[in-house]
Amino acid sequence: MYFLVLVVAIRLLRSVAREVVGEEKAREVWSRIDIIGDIAIIKKPLRTSLSLEDYRRIGAKLLERVKYVKSVWLAASPVEGEYRVRRELIHLAGDKRTVTVYREHGCSFLVDISKVxxxxxxxxxxxxxxxxxxxxxxxxxxxxxxxxxxxxxxxxxxxxxxxxxxxxxxxxxxxxxxxxxxxxxxxxxxxxxxxxxxxxxxxxxxxxxxxxxxxxxxxxxxxxxxxxxxxxxxxxxxxxxxxxxxxxxxxxxxxxxxxxxxxxxxxxxxxxxxxxxxxxxxxxxxxxxxxxxxx
Ligand SMILES: C[S@@+](CC[C@H](N)C(=O)[O-])C[C@H]1O[C@@H](n2cnc3c(N)ncnc32)[C@H](O)[C@@H]1O
The missing domain is CATH 3.40.50.150 (Vaccinia Virus protein VP39)
Known part of the structure; x- marks a missing residue:
C-alpha cells in the first residue's frame, strides 16, 4: 500500500518540479520525497543547483496539488546522531508543524518528524x-x-x-x-x-x-x-x-x-x-x- 502511495507521490513531485524549475533541475528532486501522515518531506541532495526559493515554490505547488498534504518541509541534513533524526528541517509551505498522525497496517502513530x-x-x-x-x-x-x-x-x-x-x-x-x-x-x-x-x-x-x-x-x-x-x-x-x-x-x-x-x-x-x-x-x-x- 505504502509503495503505491510512494509511487504516486514521486510522480506528483516529478511533474510539479518540472513545472516549477524545468526538466533539467527537476531531476534533482525526483524520488526524494517521503509522505508521513499529512506532512511531505523533500530530501535535499548533498549537491544541488536548486535554491531555497525553488524548493519553496515546489512545496507550494505540491500543497496545491495533493489535497491530503498540509505541510511541506525540506530535509537539509540526513538522518543522523544517536537519535537518528533530521536536525535541519526547513519549512517550505503549508502548516508550520512537525507533528502528525502516521498510519500503517491499521495502526495510528503520533509522531514528530523533528524528534523521532x-x-x-x-x-x-x-x-x-x-x-x-x-x-x-x-x-x-x-x-x-x-x-x-x-x-x-x-x-x-x-x-x-x-x-x-x-x-x-x-x-x-x-x-x-x-x-x-x-x-x-x-x-x-x-x-x-x-x-x-x-x-x-x-x-x-x-x-x-x-x-x-x-x-x-x-x-x-x-x-x-x-x-x-x-x-x-x-x-x-x-x-x-x-x-x-x-x-x-x-x-x-x-x-x-x-x-x-x-x-x-x-x-x-x-x-x-x-x-x-x-x-x-x-x-x-x-x-x-x-x-x-x-x-
Ligand atoms: C532506526 S530508529 C528505530 C526505528 C523503529 N524501529 C521503526 O521501525 O520505526 C533507531 C532508534 O534507536 C534509538 N537508539 C539509539 N541508540 C540507542 C541505544 N543505545 N539504546 C536504545 N535505543 C537507541 C534511537 O533513538 C532511534 O529511535
Missing part, C-alpha cells in the same frame, strides 16, 4: 516480521523509536510481551501515547534507556525474538541481544552493507552475523537475509534473520 525517527519505507518490513511471530512469544525491540515496529507486531500477531527500548526520551513519550492510541497497553512495554543497560538490568534470558533495527549499533550490541534471548531464539539484525561488483550484499551481511554469533558462543540453526531498501550508492539496508542456539 520515522520512515514509511520500513512498512513492509514491520509486517513481514509480524507475520513470523508465534502466539505467546516474548519479544525485545532494542531500538524501538516511537513504537511503530512493536505496535504493528502487537496488533498483527499475538505476542505476550514486546519490550520496547529507546534511548531518546521524547521517542519513548510518543511510544507511550501510541501504545494507548492502539490499545496495546497489556502487550507493549515502553522502556527508556540504553538497550545494553536495560537488557542487563531487567531483560536477560527472557526473549524468543530480538529486533535490532539500528544498523550503526547492530553488530556491537549483538552480545546484548544474545544475552536477552532464551537458550534458543530468533534475531533480526539490520545492517548497512556496501558491496562491490559481483558481490551479493545478502551473503556479505549473513557472513558478518554468522561470524559474530559464533564468536559469541552460539550456533546458528538457520540464517537468511533480504535487502530492505537502498540507502546510498552501492549500499543497501539488509536484514539478517537468524535462528540461534546457545552452545
Amino acid at each position: 525517527f520515522v520512515t514509511p519505507r520500513l512498512g513492509f518490513e514491520h509486517y513481514r516480521v509480524a507475520k513470523l511471530v508465534r502466539p505467546g512469544e516474548v519479544i525485545v525491540n532494542m531500538f524501538a523509536g516511537a513504537g511503530i515496529f512493536s505496535i504493528v507486531i502487537a496488533r498483527i500477531a499475538r505476542p505476550s510481551k514486546v519490550y520496547s527500548i529507546d534511548i531518546n526520551r521524547e521517542a519513548v513519550e510518543l511510544m507511550k501515547r501510541n501504545v494507548e492510541i492502539n490499545s496495546v497497553k497489556d502487550v507493549v512495554v515502553p522502556i527508556h534507556g540504553d538497550a545494553a543497560e536495560v537488557v542487563s538490568r531487567r531483560l536477560s534470558g527472557i526473549a524468543d525474538r530480538v529486533l535490532m533495527p539500528l544498523p550503526v549499533l547492530a553488530i556491537s550490541y549483538l552480545g546484548h541481544a544474545l544475552e536477552s534471548l532464551k537458550d534458543r531464539g530468533a534475531l533480526h539484525v539490520y545492517l548497512h552493507i556496501s558491496y562491490g561488483k559481483g558481490e551479493d550484499p545478502r551473503d556479505k551481511a549473513s557472513g558478518i552475523v554468522l561470524n559474530e554469533v559464533e564468536r559469541l558462543g552460539y550456533s546458528v540453526e538457520n540464517i537468511q537475509a533480504r535487502v530492505v531498501r537502498p540507502v546510498g550508492p552501492r549500499t543497501v539496508q539488509v536484514v539478517v534473520d537468524a535462528g540461534v542456539l546457545r552452545c
